[in-house]
């Protein structure tokens with residue numbers, strides 16, 4: 036069985052074709068500048084096939100999908116003989132609201148429900164819907180499955196997901212914490228249990244997804260019980276460009292002081308804040324590491340704030356779960372930056388965490404970075420959201 040995994044953005048579309056017999060990625064790629072001009076980078080991972088990296092006209096997502104199918108089935112670049120070999124498509128969908136606590140087969144009713152979640156994710160869900168419709172237009176009756184970023188967090192208890200606002204805003208408007216990166220937290224926590232050789236139902240895990248966007252999740256006996264992103268991905272930790280937790284009074288103060296509109300204010304909070312805003316250097320942690328090593332104090336402050344926040348939120352989850360068996364680092368920063376992992380892990384001395392410095396230098400694989408006598412295990416686990424989407428799609432169409 037071969038499954039196409041699609042992650043559609045407003046002007047981009049990422050894809051992977053996965054062979055479910057071996058879980059090997061047969062090809063992957065990225066369409067960019069959809070609706071502007073269009074560019075496709077297609078990388079087959081099968082011997083003897085060539086990389087395609089050229090401009091292709093993509094006025095809409097339908098042309099993008101058609102170009103992807105064309106390359107996947109081409110003798111020169113392709114990895115299958117015809118579209119008939121693609122058994123199903125799994126789509127990443129950002130927001131499933133309270134309607135979806137797990138992945139689902141896409142039907143007309145499911146499409147309607149995803150559309151109803153647009154107010155919660157006005158930038159992302161419309162793009163995801165466009166991607167699904169484009170696939171349906173090009174691929175006809177091939178079964179399609181939606182996998183939601185929010186679904187894994189639907190197990191949170193009300194005490195964790197409710198905001199202390201008038202209750203009517205929850206009841207009438209769905210205002211609550213939803214959380215994001217759920218597919219990633221789900222993958223790394225289940226992989227962590229495998230690496231520990233224990234059922235996930237016996238473990239308490241803090242999962243730290245640290246990339247350009249960052250969130251933590253508390254996973255108690257396999258169920259998410261808290262997470263740091265909220266109604267939107269803006270809150271929780273300071274991120275690449277997002278501010279993380281913030282006193283709403285600051286918003287009123289700055290809007291009054293500078294006459295910002297709410298859109299201008301949100302643009303500052305989403306795009307100009309976080310480690311970029313504090314450092315004035317970059318949102319990229321590699322640039323921050325370099326600047327801090329050269330003595331840039333604000334770059335060092337931005338890094339210190341990030342480490343402190345991860346440790347502080349993780350500590351609150353240890354309290355929420357009344358203990359912790361393992362801590363997992365994942366995503367761009369978590370998988371690649373040994374110094375970041377070491378700086379955060381220093382805060383966990385009270386838990387009896389001990390880091391093996393040599394193991395912490397390794398990259399690109401599942402690694403246990405705690406020492407054998409560490410009271411809490413610490414792992415680096417490269418996330419694989421596409422594989423979760425493909426597995427869910429396989430299970431649902433079966």
Ligand code: AMP
Pocket residue numbers: 245246247248275318319320321322324366367368371372
């Ligand atoms: P993601 O959003 O998961 O793709 O992660 C992107 C982030 O990973 C970027 O901000 C990069 O700074 C960060 N990153 C990638 N490689 C490294 C590295 N070697 N050291 C520090 N940060 C890294």
